[in-house]
Amino acid sequence: MALLNILRYPDARLHKAATPVTVFDDGLKRLVRDMAETMYGAPGIGLAATQVDVHKQVIVIDASERRDSLVVLVNPEIVEATGISDIEEGCLSVPGIYELVERAERVKVRAYDQNGNALTLEAQGLLAVCIQHEMDHLQGKVFVEYLSQLKQQRIRARLAKQLRKSA
Numbered sequence: 652m653a654l655l656n657i658l659r660y661p662d663a664r665l666h667k668a669a670t671p672v673t674v675f676d677d678g679l680k681r682l683v684r685d686m687a688e689t690m691y692g693a694p695g696i697g698l699a700a701t702q703v704d705v706h707k708q709v710i711v712i713d714a715s716e717r718r719d720s721l722v723v724l725v726n727p728e729i730v731e732a733t734g735i736s737d738i739e740e741g742c743l744s745v746p747g748i749y750e751l752v753e754r755a756e757r758v759k760v761r762a763y764d765q766n767g768n769a770l771t772l773e774a775q776g777l778l779a780v781c782i783q784h785e786m787d788h789l790q791g792k793v794f795v796e797y798l799s800q801l802k803q804q805r806i807r808a809r810l811a812k813q814l815r816k817s818a
């Protein structure tokens with residue numbers, strides 16, 4: 652197992668689009684294990700491969716309170732989305748920033764697990780929001796891009812200041 656380095660916004664690599672997984676091999680299983688360890692260690696409720704500079708359509712999520720319900724989504728597709736959810740979002744790539752983003756309240760997702768088994772997941776609330784947040788990462792989109800240019804500018808300034816302080 653290994654902890655992976657999480658890219659920090661702004662980083663051009665966060666804007667690369669991920670490609671579908673075509674081979675369900677041991678390398679994929681290792682990536683999923685390492686991503687799960689990295690997510691739990693952060694700690695976070697989700698992680699997209701894009702955030703660890705792997706541009707494949709792989710997501711791990713655990714939005715449970717007990718942190719015992721790992722969900723692995725490979726090549727995910729949203730087939731149904733209903734309602735409107737306003738949950739404040741955070742992102743491991745944008746540490747310390749929390750903002751409201753409009754998302755669907757419920758989603759139905761089709762995907763594969765790390766073994767290549769097809770699965771369908773119906774989610775609502777935080778899990779549904781997290782799925783949408785992670786699927787955006789796979790398309791190269793970070794949640795702050797939904798905000799006004801002014802807010803994005805302020806966020807970049809705050810992150811730069813954080814970095815200077817930690818240096």
Ligand code: GNR
Binds near residue numbers: 699702741744785
């Ligand atoms: O840890 C995370 N928390 C979170 C809270 C509300 C909505 C989305 C998220 S995802 C985030 C982890 C992360 O950055 N995933 O990409």
Ligand code: NI
Binds near residue numbers: 742788
């Ligand atoms: Ni994120």
